[in-house]
Amino acid sequence: MAEVLDIYQNLLEHFGKLxxxxxxxxxxxxxxxxxxxxxxxxxxxxxxVEEALELMKSRKLTSPLSIATAKTKDMEEAARPSGFYKQKxxxxxxFSDFVMGFGGxxxxxxxxxxxxxxxxxxIGPETADSILLYALNMPVFVIDAYTKRVFKRLGILPxxxxxxxxxxxxxxxxxxxxxxxxxxxxxxxxxxEFHALIVELAKQHCRKKPVCAGCPLExxxxxxx
DNA sequence: CGCCAGGGCCATA
DNA sequence: TATGGCCATGGC
Numbered sequence: 358m359a360e361v362l363d364i365y366q367n368l369l370e371h372f373g374k375l376x377x378x379x380x381x382x383x384x385x386x387x388x389x390x391x392x393x394x395x396x397x398x399x400x401x402x403x404x405x406v407e408e409a410l411e412l413m414k415s416r417k418l419t420s421p422l423s424i425a426t427a428k429t430k431d432m433e434e435a436a437r438p439s440g441f442y443k444q445k446x447x448x449x450x451x452f453s454d455f456v457m458g459f460g461g462x463x464x465x466x467x468x469x470x471x472x473x474x475x476x477x478x479x480i481g482p483e484t485a486d487s488i489l490l491y492a493l494n495m496p497v498f499v500i501d502a503y504t505k506r507v508f509k510r511l512g513i514l515p516x517x518x519x520x521x522x523x524x525x526x527x528x529x530x531x532x533x534x535x536x537x538x539x540x541x542x543x544x545x546x547x548x549x550e551f552h553a554l555i556v557e558l559a560k561q562h563c564r565k566k567p568v569c570a571g572c573p574l575e576x577x578x579x580x581x582x
Numbered sequence: 583c584g585c586c587a588g589g590g591c592c593a594t595a
Numbered sequence: 596t597a598t599g600g601c602c603a604t605g606g607c
Contacts, residue, residue, distance in 0.1 A: 377588095394588095395588085396589095398587085398588050398589090399587095399588080399589040399590070400586090400587060400588085400589045400590080400602090401587055401588080401589085401603090401604080401605095402586080402587040402588080402604090402605075402606075403587085403588065404587095404605075404606075405587080405604060405605060405606090406588090408604090408605085409604095437603090437604075438604060438605075439603090439604070439605095440587085440602080440603040440604040440605080441589090441590095441601095441602045441603055441604080442602095442603070442604080443602080443603090444590085444591090444602060444603095445602095448590095478590090478591075479589090479590065479591080480590085481589060481590045481591085482589090482590095483588080483589065483590090484589070484590080487588080499588085501588050501589085502587090502588080502589085503588065504588095552588085553588090555588095556588055559588090560587095560588090
């Protein structure tokens with residue numbers, strides 16, 4: 358219980374608050390932009406996503422209605438810098454149409470369930486949880502490739518939910534999710550920061566080494582690791 | 583030049 | 596259930 362929280366506090370002390378989701382580009386509402394970003398960033402660097410978001414803004418593709426009714430070609434051109442642009446254009450349009458089914462983003466945010474999000478093509482567990490956490494402020498922990506990589510290297514694995522197959526340890530999304538949610542206080546803001554801090558740490562370090570030699574956390578990191 | 587990025591879908595066994 | 600191929604642009 359204490360160990361995972363200690364790592365969060367170390368990271369927070371080192372990097373400070375990151376507050377990813379505070380960036381705004383003129384989407385309406387701002388929370389909708391978070392959803393769009395969550396879809397655009399699938400297996401894609403954030404700098405590429407930013408280019409796509411700017412294009413969308415300049416083309417007035419900044420609301421559920423405008424995206425749902427946009428021409429596929431226009432949406433594809435705007436999404437292009439983020440890669441996988443045909444899929445993502447389709448996913449953004451389907452998601453926006455789904456939001457409009459609630460009468461708009463307000464209704465969507467009040468009524469949508471995790472199961473409904475997962476039912477949409479192109480919305481998997483991580484994207485769904487990112488939307489729930491960062492756009493709808495619900496206390497769900499987001500698991501991504503970085504999270505698993507960093508904590509595996511820390512030697513911290515979800516007990517009872519990991520197994521070895523062909524010499525490789527396989528861990529599924531929900532085992533990790535439950536692990537974090539059961540070892541952390543049920544705090545939406547903490548979940549938001551923690552996930553961002555993990556990504557920040559992973560991007561700067563731990564890339565190809567078994568442990569974080571040279572990690573900016575220095576003593577703290579080595580202690581925790 | 584190769585590798586990888588804040589995944590997810592689909593066919594296959 | 597789980598593995599491999601695929602989607603695609605841009606940075607290093």
